[in-house]
Amino acid sequence: MHHPGKSLTKRLAWRLSVLQTLTLVATIAALTWSLINARASYIDDAVSKTILRSLVVEGGTLRLDDDRDMAMLLTKSPGLWFVAADEQGRHLQYGHIPAAYASFVAALPSLEASEIHSSEPPYVMTMRLAVDERDGDRVHVMVGGVPLSGPAVLVARIAFYLGWRIGLPLVLLTLIAVPWIIHRAMAGVGRVARQAGEIDIADRGARLEDGAVPRELQPLVRAFNTALARLAEGYDARDRFLTDAAHELRAPIAILEARLEALPPGDSRTRLLTDLARLANIAEQLLDLQRLGRQPDTLSVLDLVALAREVSSDVAPLVLDAGYELAMDAPDHPVKIVGDRLSLSRALTNLIQNAIVHAGGKGLIHVEVHDDGVLQVSDQGPGIPREERARVFTPFYRLQPSSVGTGLGLHLVQEIVARHGGDIRVTDAPGGGARFRIRLPSA
Known part of the structure; x- marks a missing residue:
């Protein structure tokens, strides 16, 4: 019974995908380790995004919209402070801004996304600056005074950033490109398989084309060709034996036939001649088979x-x-x-x-x-x-x-x-x- 084996293409594609995923995880871990400081504090990226989503322009000024997420953030973070400004001169300030950051307010529209991490409790100097594009304008937000997240936040952010920007495209490319590459590389295997399927044992010189397959498979093809050569030698030896045996039988059969013909007529003589004719027929048919294969x-x-x-x-x-x-x-x-x-x-x-x-x-x-x-x-x-x-x-x-x-x-x-x-x-x-x-x- 034929049992289909596992697909080399699928196995290789999935193993490469797993290897790439593990490599990406190791890269994220190494990058995080190189950037992280166990004493540092981090503001969650979701805080700045919540503030940016709730900002609206009304009457030529910035204000906070009645946003459910923003309301929950204000409730959970009584010490929250932030400053928002766009590049049209509109400005919104909330909470008590640390004196160290007061000088940043005027220059906020010219600052890009950045972070400051304080290393000692109560981490009041921890700050995050985020920028959002909207309607041809850019809104800048500087925020602090919220419950802080530890190093796990940095790990999640790096994993998210690299995962869908690098990891996912790389895995998809592997699942698509690797089967195509393997199919092209293994094209010669199909031709050699067809050659093997067309081999006739009567054609003793038939061999497979080892140059048509990748170098890694050539030893298998050469071993198959060697087996074919040994098989052909065995068939040739068998044919020679049968031919020689049939030829050697001819002489004693002829002698035995002459001696039986000399016996007096009777049932025993008739049966012996019948058996001898059968033996002679076998010898002749063996010779016919060998002649048929060689002529x-x-x-x-x-x-x-x-x-x-x-x-x-x-x-x-x-x-x-x-x-x-x-x-x-x-x-x-x-x-x-x-x-x-x-x-x-x-x-x-x-x-x-x-x-x-x-x-x-x-x-x-x-x-x-x-x-x-x-x-x-x-x-x-x-x-x-x-x-x-x-x-x-x-x-x-x-x-x-x-x-x-x-x-x-x-x-x-x-x-x-x-x-x-x-x-x-x-x-x-x-x-x-x-x-x-x-x-x-x-x-």
Whole structure:
């Protein structure tokens, strides 16, 4: 079962985002540590913002609007003082201003945002100056005398300032840019994956393109190519062994056949000759498989009708001796296909021999050729169960272990058809039995 793995793009993007967030937190902590003084006091930024929001111009003067937040601030901070001035000369003063700041009042419209932190209780010298833009004018407010916040206020202000101005855009950029960058960098991986999916074991020299993937993945591709090379060597060694074994079997089989022929006729001699023929057939089919894998493609235009008639004539004595009838139906005109005459003749012969072995020793073996390049061989035997039809093409697989078949004939047929770019299927024949249907490319 295929289990999809975790996305490298998502994992990397989220890990970079977490790393950037941690880096930002560390930066905020370091910046706060460098700026903060444990003895210093701070006026909350919300105080100056509340005052600025409540200021209105009416009758050419500044005044405090009936603002709920401002009313709460005045109630909670009886010692509050502030001075507000705009650059049009309007001025508003509230509370008792410390003498040290009295000289700032006249120059207030020319002062920018700033803070003064007193270091000793009761922190009466702590002051904050804020500026607000409104309707083309700038309003300046100097405030003090309110309950003070400790160092935590500075931490919150720095975190807020850096968080949404730097941290948030950086994380969003990472979540968008990193997947795109990884997708571009990993484009070659998809091409190599397609190459791997198209590898045919018959193509022993097939290799993946290691230069198409990033350097970090090249060792994996090279290891895969090395595994392919070892696999090809193993298949070559297996092919050589099977070929040599089949060749070596030929001599003792021929000698044994000559000695059996010299025996007096009888049931034992007949059974031994039958078993020997089966052994010889296995050796020949092994050689056919090896030759099929090694011989170059010698495809040419040929007449499927003529080929089927030739093979049917050759095997007719075997069919009749086994107790069957043989029939062939084909068009009166040639059916041109592209193929190799010898291997296709072997395939059709194997199908007819398979029917002889498995059809029960009676009935009709029917060979058909159709105009669209379809070749069919049907029998009237017990047929092949639907669940077994895909397995009958497996080497050395037999429906009945006691069968005299070799288990290689149908596998050889499938290999021959595949090399011709065709396909083979097993269906039920009309009236019972098995039907093998081969479709070959037309010329």
